[in-house]
Amino acid sequence: MENGQAASGALTIAYDAGSRSYTISTAGRSATFAPADLVESGSPDFISFEKLGTTSEALTLTRPGTSGALTYRYVGGGAWERATVSGDQLDFSYDPFTYGIETPDTSLARTGTGVYAVSLVGARAMEAPYAMAGSGTLQVDFLSGSLASSGVLTSIDVGTGLIKGIGVYFGEASLSSTANNFSGDFFMDDGTRFTGGWAGRFYGPEAEEVGAAWHLTSADGQVAAGYMLGRQDGTIEPVNWTLTPLVFDQGFAHRFSELSFTDLGGGRSADNAELLRSDAYLGYDADTATYRYLDTARGIDMDFSPAQLVAAETDARLAVYSFTGSDGLTYRLTLNQPGAGNPAIQLSYASFGRWERAQASASDRIDRWFTWGIRTNGFQIPSGTGEFAGIIQGTAARFRGGPVYALSGTSNFSMDFAGGTFTGSLNPIGTSLSDGATRDFGTFAFARGAIDLDAGLTADIVNNNNAYLGFFEGALYGPRATEVAGSFGMQTENTDSGGAGSSNAAYLSGVIVGTRTGN
Known part of the structure; x- marks a missing residue:
């Protein structure tokens, strides 16, 4: 793997109800995926599109739903992949994102604590591209605007199904005081230390769900990126972030x-x-x-x-x-x-x-x-x-x-x-x-x-x-x-x-x- 890069950027996804197609645009690139491009995803959690050619492209979206680690009512996750093979060289791009029914800025709570169970999906470039999957929790203090998320993030060889690495991740972020968006630093360590960033927002009329995109880079040139989806979960005990005062068990x-x-x-x-x-x-x-x-x-x-x-x-x-x-x-x-x-x-x-x-x-x-x-x-x-x-x-x-x-x-x-x-x-x-x-x-x-x-x-x-x-x-x-x-x-x-x-x-x-x- 050479010349790997990971960064955040702006992306738009547009759905045309008449043609039932999705158009993705970012960094001067654009692609449209229609029902004719649908393929078997191999998982009940995802909808997959594929377009083969000199440059092959794929779009994978999470299915909507009300329960399950990757099926949500208000937020969805997706990834646009592009691959071009020239000789023995593979040029590969992976653009993960979240989208959905955003919580209005004026409706977002500015007091209290929110706790979410989250799932992560991503890709990692080592000697070849690998899939990533993880789970964890996210807590937000709406009054101070502080967020933190932590959990486990695993790298998987798609061809063999073998786990290539099991790591822990941690993200910290600040929520805007006037708008529904947050951003901050994101980290992972599975024997290799990664640093990067993440950005996201809350979804649903009362911030019932959350979505964010994250990216990571290691000192030895490995890169990774993906998205995080989650919903509020009352069974997760919140933790104290300060002793002044202690407010949670x-x-x-x-x-x-x-x-x-x-x-x-x-x-x-x-x-x-x-x-x-x-x-x-x-x-x-x-x-x-x-x-x-x-x-x-x-x-x-x-x-x-x-x-x-x-x-x-x-x-x-x-x-x-x-x-x-x-x-x-x-x-x-x-x-x-x-x-x-x-x-x-x-x-x-x-x-x-x-x-x-x-x-x-x-x-x-x-x-x-x-x-x-x-x-x-x-x-x-x-x-x-x-x-x-x-x-x-x-x-x-x-x-x-x-x-x-x-x-x-x-x-x-x-x-x-x-x-x-x-x-x-x-x-x-x-x-x-x-x-x-x-x-x-x-x-x-x-x-x-x-x-x-x-x-x-x-x-x-x-x-x-x-x-x-x-x-x-x-x-x-x-x-x-x-x-x-x-x-x-x-x-x-x-x-x-x-x-x-x-x-x-x-x-x-x-x-x-x-x-x-x-x-």
Whole structure:
């Protein structure tokens, strides 16, 4: 395949009722397809026309209907194909489009959320042309004009029926504030990363259906294009695009850092401290404003409702929930308050939480920190570099017993988005819960920081001698990676040689949340 190109453009389709023919025009080319050109499509979803000659042409249209992945009442999809063979060279063009009964500009909703089940049809030029098919969901916030669609997109060898590649796609777009049209960026990755665009509109008197055309190009010269059709589907749960506020049910899987210790007195003094990191889940029920904390591996499953909010401890910075379980133990959930009113840090997409269990007669106190929120889609990771500044929250306890510390402090990140790496440092400050004394634990560096394709972050925490002290696990948050958050667990001294550490050595567990400060 050589000289492949993919782009968007204007196309018109006109139907002549008298002759029952379709005329397609784009880029200075035009063709008319009449009933005499009808051929078997091989699928109940499509109507196909074909004209053979020096330049062979075909038109494929979706059939109208009220149900099914490709049969719609108001929107249709189509593709005009042209192929010219000269010697061993094939010149091929594929023009996908959508058409139908458009929602009038003045009738398009400007409030609320729409959720659509969508299907995709397309073609891809690799070493030869291949078909593409996919499915996914599309969500639109009519008030802000934001759209997003994601799902699966498969490449298929038409001759053999074999799948050549299975990829994920993601599209983001902006809806015009005055007209029924949207456009934006479109991406796919099936081992090869594609970038491109899409544009479309809503169809039906109340935007019951949606249609869009998309195109893609890879760095190695592959191209693809197609169309997307969809209808509103009330069985699909919408997702939150921001934490300010949460308006839909949603679950947030996360990694946590946990410090467990023998409580020697009201959480202010500890012995036998240990660190743990693992997976858990925070769910939100929008109808009841209730959070569910779940850790199936450790038998934890509990709800924190508004009735359990501790008013005396809740303010613009933190929301604190607490209850006594049937086992007689106290459980607490503390969540950062999102939005501009938080005096500690203003976050819209990232947040942090703390889950605690009081000490039982046969087991230690548990103090667990985690971050959660609206993660950056992997396709939205920006290019270039970015600087972030953050704050620390957490808990510390000494190796050999002594005071428990509440952690604060600062952190910074230098992201190389293009290279998939980052560096930075954290400076945790402890305040003793026993006597209020302050302890500066020092400044530690992030080493071997990596940004994965899903916007996840991992790094080792090291001392000035590059000795391993602990871990950082987090992610980028927000549609443009404007925020960062993650949990960390570490010790202040390296004990790899088998030493027990000094009497002042400590375990630290907590979270870092931050915002982007510059390029």
